[in-house]
Amino acid sequence: MPLSHQHPHIAIIRLSAMGDVAMTVPVILALAAQHPKVKITVVSRPFFKPIFEHLPNVKFFSVHTQHEHKGLLGLYRLYQDLKAHHVTEIADLHNVLRSKVVRLLFALSGKKVAFTDKGRAEKKALTSLTNKKFQPLKTMVERHLDTFKKLGYSINLDAPYFLKQDTIPLKAIEILGEKHEKWIGIAPFAHYSGKTYPIDLMQKVIEELSNKEEVKILLFGGDSDLQRLETLVNGKSNVFNFAKKISFKEELHLISNLDVMLSMDSGNAHLAAIFGVKTITLWGATHPYAGFAPYNQPAENSLVADREHYPLLPTSVYGNKKVAGYEDAMRTIPVEKIVARVISQLED
Numbered sequence: 001m002p003l004s005h006q007h008p009h010i011a012i013i014r015l016s017a018m019g020d021v022a023m024t025v026p027v028i029l030a031l032a033a034q035h036p037k038v039k040i041t042v043v044s045r046p047f048f049k050p051i052f053e054h055l056p057n058v059k060f061f062s063v064h065t066q067h068e069h070k071g072l073l074g075l076y077r078l079y080q081d082l083k084a085h086h087v088t089e090i091a092d093l094h095n096v097l098r099s100k101v102v103r104l105l106f107a108l109s110g111k112k113v114a115f116t117d118k119g120r121a122e123k124k125a126l127t128s129l130t131n132k133k134f135q136p137l138k139t140m141v142e143r144h145l146d147t148f149k150k151l152g153y154s155i156n157l158d159a160p161y162f163l164k165q166d167t168i169p170l171k172a173i174e175i176l177g178e179k180h181e182k183w184i185g186i187a188p189f190a191h192y193s194g195k196t197y198p199i200d201l202m203q204k205v206i207e208e209l210s211n212k213e214e215v216k217i218l219l220f221g222g223d224s225d226l227q228r229l230e231t232l233v234n235g236k237s238n239v240f241n242f243a244k245k246i247s248f249k250e251e252l253h254l255i256s257n258l259d260v261m262l263s264m265d266s267g268n269a270h271l272a273a274i275f276g277v278k279t280i281t282l283w284g285a286t287h288p289y290a291g292f293a294p295y296n297q298p299a300e301n302s303l304v305a306d307r308e309h310y311p312l313l314p315t316s317v318y319g320n321k322k323v324a325g326y327e328d329a330m331r332t333i334p335v336e337k338i339v340a341r342v343i344s345q346l347e348d
Contacts, residue, residue: 009039010151011087013099015063018267019292020140021048024093025055025274026295027144029161032057035153041085043078050249051271054164061085065098072101079105091147092116114150116143123290123317132312139291160296162276168257169250175240176216182346184209185261185277187220187268188232194285195265195319197330203232205262208339210236215346218242218258220251220268260345262338265319269294278345282338284330285321287314303341306332 010031014024021044032040032055039059042052046062053060061082063069069078079102090106092099092115103113125133138146145155168179176183186206190196197205210217217239219229229241242251252271255261261272261279265286272279273294280301281294288302307313309332315323 007037007039008088009041009086010089010091011041011043011061011082011085012091012093013043013102014093015044015065015096015098016094018048019270020094022051022267022270022274023140023292023295024144025051025163026157026161027141027148027155028052028058029055029163030155030157031148031153033161034155038153041082041087043082047248050252051274053249054166075101076105078102082106083109088112089151090114091151093144093147112151114147116140116147119143119291126287126290127314127316127321129312129315129323134289134307136289137291139293141295143291160276162296163256163274165256165275166253169246169253171246171250172242172254175242175245176218179257181214181216181238182259183216183218183257184342184346185218185220185255185258185263185268185272187261187263187266189221189225189228190264190266190319192285192316192319194316194322194326195283195330197264197282197284197333198328199228199232201331201335203234204335205338206232206234206236206239208335209342210238212343216240218254220255260342262342265292273297278348280338280341280345282330282333283314285314285316285319285323285326290314290317292317301341301345303333303338305329 014021040057041059041061043061043063049060052058068074088111090103090113092103095115095118107113119137122137148155188202219241221229221243223244226243229243233239233241255272256275258277261277263269263281265281265283269279269281279294279297283304293302305313310326310329315321
């Protein structure tokens with residue numbers, strides 16, 4: 001038997017959404033450590049490759065959904081490409097139309113396939129505006145563990161698995177200087193307004209934290225956040241805006257060196273958590289009960305809007321649904337509470 005066929009080769013499909021891609025990391029790290037003879041290939045968009053670069057025994061396969069892997073013909077090409085790598089099993093952690101087509105082709109060719117049950121019915125009940133079932137659901141990490149169990153791989157996550165801290169990028173040192181203080185990362189924006197803390201209150205949080213001694217505040221966001229982040233810097237000598245300053249790979253290395261990350265329910269929270277950085281999240285229209293809380297963080301680090309004032313929360317799984325009268329829900333998370341939580345994590 002050829003060497004490449006001696007051991008199972010799992011292709012793990014998770015195509016998009018930064019936070020969702022990051023949440024696969026602890027599971028894949030544990031799989032690689034506990035099943036060292038299994039070959040693992042992560043199938044995702046090229047942008048996410050830096051997340052997986054240092055995972056032992058893990059290769060990365062780039063999917064180009066706008067080019068060679070576009071449309072049904074492109075998905076068949078993706079199937080053929082993976083087949084040429086002697087993939088024997090598919091773990092579909094995305095479970096959307098594209099990944100379903102690829103896993104169906106593998107199933108028809110006699111390969112083992114399993115997919116993550118996202119618990120859509122339970123999430124619908126959690127976010128319903130009538131007959132709401134307000135209870136914690138399985139985390140996405142637990143759901144991914146179930147997927148590998150279906151393939152026959154038990155994975156133990158009793159002890160946490162993190163990516164290793166990386167060296168601070170030179171570009172970041174040029175901006176910040178060498179690290180002698182506590183570094184607080186803040187990612188103040190999210191894709192939807194329903195899960196973004198009001199900018200005037202965030203300004204107050206930054207003011208309070210920047211007044212602490214031996215602290216530097218690093219602001220993170222996308223290209224479109226550049227101007228809003230500049231307003232939050234507001235001339236403070238110990239607040240730094242990193243939007244468009246460094247590459248995504250460098251940003252990951254920098255995040256791994258933070259002491260605390262403060263984020264919305266967004267991708268940056270998950271990126272920090274997979275490095276074991278203490279991560280505090282703010283929740284408005286969404287809620288950690290849906291299963292998207294950052295990995296291995298205590299429940300106290302999830303600060304949620306007041307359900308006594310806004311009993312229909314959470315109103316959405318992803319924050320994309322607007323409910324009249326709920327626009328100011330996040331204003332019920334006090335500035336003082338956020339600042340106190342960040343400081344408590346710095347001192348821990």
